[in-house]
Each structure stands twice: as structure tokens, then as C-alpha cells.
Amino acid sequence: MxxxxxxxxxxxxxxxxxxxxxxxxxxxxxxxxxxxxxxxxxxxxxxxxxxxxxxxxxxxxxxxxxxxxxxxxxxxxxxxxxxxxxxxxxxxxxxxxxxxxxxxxxxxxxxxxxxxxxxxxxxxxxxxxxxxxxxxxxxxxxxxxxxxxxxxxxxxxxxxxxxxxxxxDSDSTISMLEKMKDKVLQQEALADAYSHIADASKSIDQEINAAVDTSDAHAESELQKLKEQFNAN
Known part of the structure; x- marks a missing residue:
């Protein structure tokens, strides 16, 4: 056929x-x-x-x-x-x-x-x-x-x-990744810079209060009082 x-x-x-x-x-x-x-x-x-x-x-x-x-x-x-x-x-x-x-x-x-x-x-x-x-x-x-x-x-x-x-394009891909890496490093460095600036801008009063902070001592004193109350009962 x-x-x-x-x-x-x-x-x-x-x-x-x-x-x-x-x-x-x-x-x-x-x-x-x-x-x-x-x-x-x-x-x-x-x-x-x-x-x-x-x-x-x-x-x-x-x-x-x-x-x-x-x-x-x-x-x-x-x-x-x-x-x-x-x-x-x-x-x-x-x-x-x-x-x-x-x-x-x-x-x-x-x-x-x-x-x-x-x-x-x-x-x-x-x-x-x-x-x-x-x-x-x-x-x-x-x-x-x-x-x-x-x-x-x-x-x-x-x-x-x-x-x-x-x-x-492998070359362009690698180049793009490198640029992204540089950008991340730049952002991290910028964050550190702002942190340093924030620390440097603290007032004298803030530094003094931080140095003489007696919150722990006050708490210790209150705890001792509670113990004495229990002992008295």
C-alpha cells in the first residue's frame, strides 16, 4: 500500500x-x-x-x-x-x-x-x-x-x-554575587558606625548613673528584710 x-x-x-x-x-x-x-x-x-x-x-x-x-x-x-x-x-x-x-x-x-x-x-x-x-x-x-x-x-x-x-552568564552571576557581598559588608560596617556614634553621644549624667546604679544592692536589702520577717514568725 x-x-x-x-x-x-x-x-x-x-x-x-x-x-x-x-x-x-x-x-x-x-x-x-x-x-x-x-x-x-x-x-x-x-x-x-x-x-x-x-x-x-x-x-x-x-x-x-x-x-x-x-x-x-x-x-x-x-x-x-x-x-x-x-x-x-x-x-x-x-x-x-x-x-x-x-x-x-x-x-x-x-x-x-x-x-x-x-x-x-x-x-x-x-x-x-x-x-x-x-x-x-x-x-x-x-x-x-x-x-x-x-x-x-x-x-x-x-x-x-x-x-x-x-x-x-557565569561571569555576570559571579559579579552580581560579589556586589551583593560588598553591599552586605557595607551595611554591617554602617551599623557598627551608628553604634559607636550612639555610645559616644551618651551624656555625663547617663555615665554617672550607670556607674552608681544601686538597683542590685537595693534589691539585696529588700530580700534580707523578707528573710528576717519569716525568721521572726
Whole structure:
């Protein structure tokens, strides 16, 4: 089949450098499958027609055989009528001969019909084999199409990743990281500077109060008083 030959060329075309992606083989496969399905429909219709002809010829052959038997019976009846003088012997013989001629013609036509029926049956068998092969081929290429589509998805994903990787400039990335590091160091240094400035701007009173802070001593004294109260009770 020309369609199948076209599909088998897909593998060769796919490997050819002129095809940049798998999309062209996918389109070719889809088109090929559509054409094969159309051919399958036409073949099934033709098969039905041939089967109908075969059935018709079979029915005709059986009818001719029955007709032959009928003429045989009529010829015998005519002969009997002649012998019994139920009709003129000359007429009986003449009609009996005509009946026998028709009998022979019916048998001949039945043989022809049977030969045609056998030929049609042979054609039906061949057509059925071709249809089964076509169905199998369609099923195979539908599976191949699924595989091709999956490969396209993987190919596109890989291509996108590789493209993004090629767009990454390692030198510019390192430079950016260095700038960020310098900025952090600058911020840390600036924070230290503000801390030193805050310490230097404390007033004399703040320094004196910090030096003579007696909050701990006062707390110690209060604790001692509480203990004495418990001891007195």
C-alpha cells in the first residue's frame, strides 16, 4: 500500500538532517493514519458489496438447481401422460424434450453461478485479509504516534532547559554575587558606625548613673528584710 510505504519513510525522514524537529513526522503520521482509515472504510464497503454479490449468486445457484429438478419432474410427468394417453404422445414427447433442455440449461447456469460464487468467496477472503492487515497497521501507527508525541514533549522540555542554561552568564552571576557581598559588608560596617556614634553621644549624667546604679544592692536589702520577717514568725 502506498500509504504504508509513506509511513515507513517517516523513520528515514526523521533521521534526515533536513528535519529540525519531530513535528513534521507527527503531521505525516497523522495524515497517513487518516488516509488509512479512509481506505479502511472504503475497503469495508467494498467487502460488504462483494459479500452481497456472493450471497446473491449462491441464492441464484440454489434456485437454478431447484429449477432443474422441477423441469426433470415435469419431463417425467409429460412422458407418463403420453404413455397413459392422457395427451397426444407427440405433444408429450415434444414438451418433455423441451423440459429436459431447460433442465440442462438450468444445470449449466447453476454451474456458472457456483463458479462465480466461489470466485467471489475467494475475493472476500482476500479482502478480509487486507482489511485485517490495514486495521493492524493503523493500530501500530497510532501507537507510534503516541510515542512520537511523547518524544516531542521531552525534546521541547530538554531544549527549553538547554536554552536557559546557555543564557546563563557565569561571569555576570559571579559579579552580581560579589556586589551583593560588598553591599552586605557595607551595611554591617554602617551599623557598627551608628553604634559607636550612639555610645559616644551618651551624656555625663547617663555615665554617672550607670556607674552608681544601686538597683542590685537595693534589691539585696529588700530580700534580707523578707528573710528576717519569716525568721521572726
Amino acid at each position: 502506498n500509504i504504508i510505504k509513506r509511513l515507513f519513510r517517516i523513520g528515514k525522514a526523521e533521521a534526515h538532517s533536513a528535519i529540525g524537529s519531530l513535528e513534521d513526522p507527527i503531521k505525516m503520521t497523522e495524515q497517513g493514519i487518516r488516509e488509512m482509515k479512509e481506505q479502511l472504510d472504503q475497503s469495508i464497503q467494498a467487502l460488504a458489496q462483494v459479500k452481497a454479490l456472493s450471497i446473491r449468486r449462491k441464492n441464484e445457484q440454489e434456485a437454478l438447481v431447484n429449477q432443474s429438478s422441477d423441469y426433470q419432474n415435469k419431463a417425467m410427468l409429460l412422458v407418463q401422460k403420453g404413455i397413459k394417453e392422457e395427451m397426444p404422445i407427440e405433444d408429450a414427447d415434444r414438451l418433455a424434450k423441451e423440459a429436459l433442455k431447460k433442465k440442462e440449461q438450468s444445470l449449466l447456469d447453476a454451474q456458472i453461478a457456483e463458479g462465480e460464487r466461489q470466485k467471489l468467496e475467494s475475493d472476500v477472503e482476500k479482502m478480509q485479509i487486507n482489511i485485517n492487515t490495514l486495521k493492524s497497521t493503523i493500530s501500530k501507527w497510532e501507537g507510534e504516534l503516541k510515542t512520537l508525541r511523547a518524544r516531542v514533549q521531552v525534546s521541547k522540555a530538554t531544549q527549553d532547559i538547554n536554552k536557559k542554561m546557555t543564557q546563563i
